[in-house]
Amino acid sequence: MLEKELGPRIRFFPLPCSGRIEPLHLLSALESGADMVYLVTCPEGVCRYQEGNVRARKRLMYAQKLIEEIGLERERIELVVTTDKDLLTIDGLTRGLILREAIVDPSPVRVKKHKGKYMDSYKGVRK
Amino acid sequence: MITAERKPLSEIKAMIAPYRKILVVGCGTCVAECASGGEKEVGLLSSALRMDAKMEGREIETKEITLDRQCVYEFIEQLSGLVNQYDVILSLGCGAGVQAVAEVFPEAYVVPALNTTFIGETKEAGLWVENCRGCGDCKLGYFAAICPITRCAKGLFNGPCGGSKDGKCEVNPDTPCAWQLIITRLDESGRLNLLQAIHPPADWSKREGKGPRKIEREDQKT
Numbered sequence: 001m002l003e004k005e006l007g008p009r010i011r012f013f014p015l016p017c018s019g020r021i022e023p024l025h026l027l028s029a030l031e032s033g034a035d036m037v038y039l040v041t042c043p044e045g046v047c048r049y050q051e052g053n054v055r056a057r058k059r060l061m062y063a064q065k066l067i068e069e070i071g072l073e074r075e076r077i078e079l080v081v082t083t084d085k086d087l088l089t090i091d092g093l094t095r096g097l098i099l100r101e102a103i104v105d106p107s108p109v110r111v112k113k114h115k116g117k118y119m120d121s122y123k124g125v126r127k
Numbered sequence: 128m129i130t131a132e133r134k135p136l137s138e139i140k141a142m143i144a145p146y147r148k149i150l151v152v153g154c155g156t157c158v159a160e161c162a163s164g165g166e167k168e169v170g171l172l173s174s175a176l177r178m179d180a181k182m183e184g185r186e187i188e189t190k191e192i193t194l195d196r197q198c199v200y201e202f203i204e205q206l207s208g209l210v211n212q213y214d215v216i217l218s219l220g221c222g223a224g225v226q227a228v229a230e231v232f233p234e235a236y237v238v239p240a241l242n243t244t245f246i247g248e249t250k251e252a253g254l255w256v257e258n259c260r261g262c263g264d265c266k267l268g269y270f271a272a273i274c275p276i277t278r279c280a281k282g283l284f285n286g287p288c289g290g291s292k293d294g295k296c297e298v299n300p301d302t303p304c305a306w307q308l309i310i311t312r313l314d315e316s317g318r319l320n321l322l323q324a325i326h327p328p329a330d331w332s333k334r335e336g337k338g339p340r341k342i343e344r345e346d347q348k349t
Contacts, residue, residue, distance in 0.1 A: 022167065023167075023171055024167060024170045024171050024174065027171060027174040027175065027178070028174060030178065031174050031177060031178050066136075066171065066175055067175070067178075069135070069136040069137075069175065070136060070175050070178055070179035070182065071179070071182060072178070072182070108181075108182045109178045109181050109182055110181075
């Protein structure tokens, strides 16, 4: 429902456990045009599968290091550690993330260089 | 297993800079085990290179393929028909793999994406440790299968140096003293008498100074 309401502004990719994430998943999201990629995990210590969220954090850090090497800000991949309360209101969590995203510049991967027109129209949509 | 690590992206970029069509070739054996050149790493590197090109306003095209073994001609043959469609082959194989691909396709420009590092074992997930120098004169049978050439910082053959502390090497306190390990294992298995033998210095002529080594066996030839 939320995806329908917010349209192309956000995509959800449910995982059985955050420990299933691979750095390539995060890079693929950025490559396909995402400005930001959020990995939402349970708090450490409460993983149903022991340490899925610990592994997820380490893989996320690896992906951050890799995108930094190509000149992308590491902040474009962000770990969001939820509380039990957040999990019950994924709707609220998502809306909060989208509001924060508004301060991030469009991804240079998506925004072609020397195409000011595209940039301008994009900014318009964001307002 | 042969271990390797990915080169800095800047070095890889500099090698492939003049080219638009890039064949990214991984190896599914040693370098996949040490998470530097398998299918996942091929995907990651390709994605990073494509994004980097986009950010610089360039267009590149990548094709990803991972061979079971990049150092064996029968597997390299799978690249036939692909190689001539690409400007450069970016190999995520070890040094042997890179050279074998270039040998099979001498007309192709093959560049390495990895720095080949050492022969080692997977100690635990995410940890690889060197344990063989490939000296060509293995003495593991005398030393409880613990190589003093590789695992002793001083490469001693005839007992410990005396500098270890709490079972750790004085050169690198993170490393267990190889001689402590050798003596403990021989003692526990009742083979301490093996240490009575005196071993002359290693014969490095079997490894060094004669160019590349080779193994030739008539029974394996076709």
